[in-house]
Amino acid sequence: NAGVMQNPRHLVRRRGQEARLRCSPMKGHSHVYWYRQLPEEGLKFMVYLQKENIIDESGMPKERFSAEFPKEGPSILRIQQVVRGDSAAYFCASSPRGVFGLGQPQHFGDGTRLSIL
Amino acid sequence: AQSVTQPDIHITVSEGASLELRCNYSYGATPYLFWYVQSPGQGLQLLLKYFSGDTLVQGIKGFEAEFKRSQSSFNLRKPSVHWSDAAEYFCAVGANDYKLSFGAGTTVTVRA
Numbered sequence: 001n002a003g004v005m006q007n008p009r010h011l012v013r014r015r016g017q018e019a020r021l022r023c024s025p026m027k028g029h030s031h032v033y034w035y036r037q038l039p040e041e042g043l044k045f046m047v048y049l050q051k052e053n054i055i056d057e058s059g060m061p062k063e064r065f066s067a068e069f070p071k072e073g074p075s076i077l078r079i080q081q082v083v084r085g086d087s088a089a090y091f092c093a094s095s096p097r098g099v100f101g102l103g104q105p106q107h108f109g110d111g112t113r114l115s116i117l
Numbered sequence: 118a119q120s121v122t123q124p125d126i127h128i129t130v131s132e133g134a135s136l137e138l139r140c141n142y143s144y145g146a147t148p149y150l151f152w153y154v155q156s157p158g159q160g161l162q163l164l165l166k167y168f169s170g171d172t173l174v175q176g177i178k179g180f181e182a183e184f185k186r187s188q189s190s191f192n193l194r195k196p197s198v199h200w201s202d203a204a205e206y207f208c209a210v211g212a213n214d215y216k217l218s219f220g221a222g223t224t225v226t227v228r229a
Contacts, residue, residue, distance in 0.1 A: 004160070006160075031215070033218075035217070040221070041221055041222075042121075042207055042209075042219030042220050042221045042222050043161075043207070043209075043217070043219045044219070045216050045217060045218070048215055048216070055215075056215070056216070078188075082129040085200070091160060091161065093161075093217075095215075098214070098215050103153060105163050105166050106217060107163065108153070108160045108162075108163075109160050109161075110158075110159055110160035111160050113158075
């Protein structure tokens with residue numbers, strides 16, 4: 001399967017623990033986007049990354065959340081000291097180029113469902 | 118800032134009947150418009166997209182959508198639904214060339 005791969009599919013953490021969510025983009029895609037879906041809501045943009053660079057993190061909470069996309073390996077969304085309100089589905093998307101104007105839609109993974117006990 | 122409204126939270130349709138899902142957007146420039154479908158526990162699959170040109174766009178699984186600039190709408194249609202079309206459907210607007218803004222979604226139930 002050459003699609004966007006996210007793992008784990010389900011993650012359970014206790015309050016105060018750390019959560020690490022991984023995303024491997026489609027082959028040939030160097031642009032990665034993270035979205036969060038709260039229950040009964042649509043997806044909300046969090047962050048846009050290219051290899052080794054954060055392009056736009058305007059949707060990321062100011063504290064406890066961080067993202068990276070290293071030169072080698074998957075993109076990581078890291079949530080420190082998780083709280084109940086972090087329970088959500090986190091989706092990663094990728095595209096070959098970073099602009100819709102070039103006709104490139106974003107392709108989504110199956111998401112990570114994060115549950116906080 | 119851009120926004121997307123999907124007025125119908127839940128729609129029930131009989132198998133074989135037609136389906137239309139509404140989407141209205143607010144965006145100051147030329148929009149990039151998308152419809153995605155999400156099956157339970159799955160990710161989002163792109164049904165179709167509008168970037169420019171012909172305002173009636175064809176997508177996968179027999180879906181089509183029409184962009185109407187005067188009404189700021191991008192409604193999704195299918196002439197005859199199948200039981201496998203039961204899912205949640207999201208309309209999205211692309212802004213700033215890469216940031217997607219999603220509506221809250223419409224859940225479609227298909228009855229036999």
